[in-house]
Amino acid sequence: MGIVDFFRARRNRRDSASVAKERLQIIVSHERAEQGGPDYLPMLRQELLEVVRRYVTVDPDAVRVDVERDDSHEVLELNITLPEQQEEV
Amino acid sequence: MSRIVVITSGKGGVGKTTTAASLASGLARAGFKVAVVDFDVGLRNLDLVMGCERRVVFDFVNVINGDARLNQALIKDKRLGNLSILPASQTRDKEALTEEGVEQVINDLRDQFDYIICDSPAGIERGSHLAAYHADDAIVVTNPEVSSVRDSDRVLGLLASRTRRAERGDAPVQEYLLLTRYDPQRVKRGDMLSVEDVQEILAVSLLGVIPESDVVLNASNAGVPVVLEENTDAGQAYDDAVARYLGDERPHRFLQTERKGLLGRMFGGS
Ligand SMILES: Nc1ncnc2c1ncn2[C@@H]1O[C@H](COP(=O)(O)OP(=O)(O)OP(=O)(O)O)[C@@H](O)[C@H]1O
Ligand SMILES: [Mg+2]
Numbered sequence: 399m400g401i402v403d404f405f406r407a408r409r410n411r412r413d414s415a416s417v418a419k420e421r422l423q424i425i426v427s428h429e430r431a432e433q434g435g436p437d438y439l440p441m442l443r444q445e446l447l448e449v450v451r452r453y454v455t456v457d458p459d460a461v462r463v464d465v466e467r468d469d470s471h472e473v474l475e476l477n478i479t480l481p482e483q484q485e486e487v
Numbered sequence: 488m489s490r491i492v493v494i495t496s497g498k499g500g501v502g503k504t505t506t507a508a509s510l511a512s513g514l515a516r517a518g519f520k521v522a523v524v525d526f527d528v529g530l531r532n533l534d535l536v537m538g539c540e541r542r543v544v545f546d547f548v549n550v551i552n553g554d555a556r557l558n559q560a561l562i563k564d565k566r567l568g569n570l571s572i573l574p575a576s577q578t579r580d581k582e583a584l585t586e587e588g589v590e591q592v593i594n595d596l597r598d599q600f601d602y603i604i605c606d607s608p609a610g611i612e613r614g615s616h617l618a619a620y621h622a623d624d625a626i627v628v629t630n631p632e633v634s635s636v637r638d639s640d641r642v643l644g645l646l647a648s649r650t651r652r653a654e655r656g657d658a659p660v661q662e663y664l665l666l667t668r669y670d671p672q673r674v675k676r677g678d679m680l681s682v683e684d685v686q687e688i689l690a691v692s693l694l695g696v697i698p699e700s701d702v703v704l705n706a707s708n709a710g711v712p713v714v715l716e717e718n719t720d721a722g723q724a725y726d727d728a729v730a731r732y733l734g735d736e737r738p739h740r741f742l743q744t745e746r747k748g749l750l751g752r753m754f755g756g757s
Contacts, residue, residue: 413677419688
């Protein structure tokens with residue numbers, strides 16, 4: 399293995415742990431938001447996604463549903479990320 | 488007041504039973520009266536890791552069904568007089584552990600022991616729920632690997648919502664992270680999550696880091712809890728973790744590779 403390959407290989411390999419970390423941060427925050435909330439959240443999310451998709455093409459993770467709680471009430475927070483260029487379907 | 492400690496993980500095969508055996512032995516060696524309970528119905532293994540498999544007569548389910556008294560089923564450890572093991576049943580009937588039965592046994596154990604260590608089965612179903620339900624403390628055993636970390640996060644959520652403490656609105660279960668099978672060399676190369684990465688994601692207090700080590704397999708082959716193998720890396724790492732659990736501050740060891748020069752890294756093989 400030449401010296402250039404050596405450094406390239408090192409750099410590429412460094413990536414795999416950081417990719418893992420990034421993916422984990424995203425999925426874990428997703429699952430935390432759904433957990434502890436009402437059981438219908440995943441289904442609500444899925445149906446909202448279908449509705450949105452009648453109008454725009456979005457990724458499966460474009461719809462986020464979070465429940466925020468404080469002492470007196472719960473807030474259902476919906477986040478829908480639209481693509482850069484909003485194409486009509 | 489005795490403390491109930493669950494060893495849990497979600498994902499299977501990450502080192503729960505290894506940890507339960509070592510924590511129980513470490514606490515007993517520190518002078519506490521300890522019972523370690525195998526909740527893995529149908530897949531009894533703690534007895535093998537503790538080296539008492541030939542002395543099992545009655546088990547957890549026998550006690551619940553009233554076929555044996557608790558003290559007939561408890562096996563006294565040969566090495567540490569104040570340590571006892573309650574083996575799991577090998578029945579295939581997963582319903583054999585009932586909520587009331589488990590509660591009764593836990594309460595009876597409280598009368599005799601300072602620490603009751605519950606070795607949870609994998610998964611997030613009934614068995615692991617029963618093992619965690621009465622916990623005051625939880626040690627979440629995690630490997631530095633995506634699916635294990637994700638499952639640990641799920642389990643942390645359940646500990647916060649589905650335990651007796653949560654249901655009663657008592658102080659929450661005290662949660663600890665134990666990172667096992669850690670390979671500093673692979674972390675350094677960038678193909679294994681680092682202890683900092685895992686801590687950042689799970690955000691619970693770090694009880695210890697146990698290195699990946701052949702010693703663990705050898706110890707379980709021999710039926711000796713690895714914490715008793717005093718001159719080994721994994722044994723010392725478990726000893727540190729037990730001391731930290733008891734409130735000692737100890738620096739984390741075995742997190743670094745031995746330093747090699749550039750040539751060593753290029754030609755040292757990987
Ligand atoms: N630090 C370590 N280094 C090397 N091997 C290890 C280490 N910790 C555990 N192991 C090995 O991993 C395997 C699984 O360990 P163990 O039985 O403790 O896991 P578990 O979480 O209890 O599994 P299960 O979910 O099936 O109950 C065993 O073969 C054990 O020897
Ligand atoms: Mg096990």
